[in-house]
Ligand SMILES: [Zn+2]
């Protein structure tokens with residue numbers, strides 16, 4: 223499991239200003255904020271975004287299910303923490319790209335250019351415990367993920383959606399947070415840890431394997447389409463406008479988006495609530 227120091231580091235990373243991450247690599251300033259690249263001479267590229275939709279500052283909490291961290295910033299500061307503080311200590315080596323403006327559909331990953339040939343690329347910017355590959359549909363890639371117990375879900379967009387020019391497959395792994403884009407967003411350390419463990423399995427098996435990707439410009443979301451995606455319509459203008467503007471919550475069962483008062487007190491949408499009731503009485 224994680225040490226107390228690591229958990230405190232997570233809180234610090236959640237609460238830090240974007241500018242304070244410049245020290246972790248070579249920074250390119252863009253009109254959508256910084257893009258920070260750390261070259262570790264690795265064949266693998268990891269990405270995380272520094273911007274987030276809402277606060278408040280992170281707190282460590284505990285309930286009968288265990289210890290968890292709570293803040294709207296976990297998307298994607300939890301990913302940032304895994305890449306800066308957790309995986310390197312477990313011997314996982316990768317080049318690192320930290321981006322800005324992902325949440326407004328303008329991830330600074332779009333400015334990343336390199337001569338390097340990577341084997342594959344990953345990020346931890348996904349709620350719960352599955353993974354998404356967006357336009358990266360190489361059957362060998364999907365098979366490899368499945369082989370290492372990663373369920374493949376569907377998602378709309380993230381930093382890696384901008385990295386097709388690398389010519390290799392990318393994946394967005396779940397890191398265990400729930401209710402992203404709300405101030406109640408939280409993640410149990412036990413969930414985070416089990417995802418790290420499954421990642422290590424994948425890493426061990428495939429770190430030296432190159433998964434090619436052929437660019438498919440018609441599949442996947444471009445920024446303009448992304449901004450029509452319902453949860454994002456409230457804060458598509460500037461960084462400042464995004465604060466607190468978000469009101470939709472995902473159903474704890476199906477993950478679809480709803481107004482908060484459309485969900486039961488346990489966080490189920492009507493359909494999932496009926497389904498659970500049906501199971502209870504069948
Ligand atoms: Zn994110």
Ligand SMILES: [Zn+2]
Nearest residue numbers: 297325402403
């Ligand atoms: Zn997000």
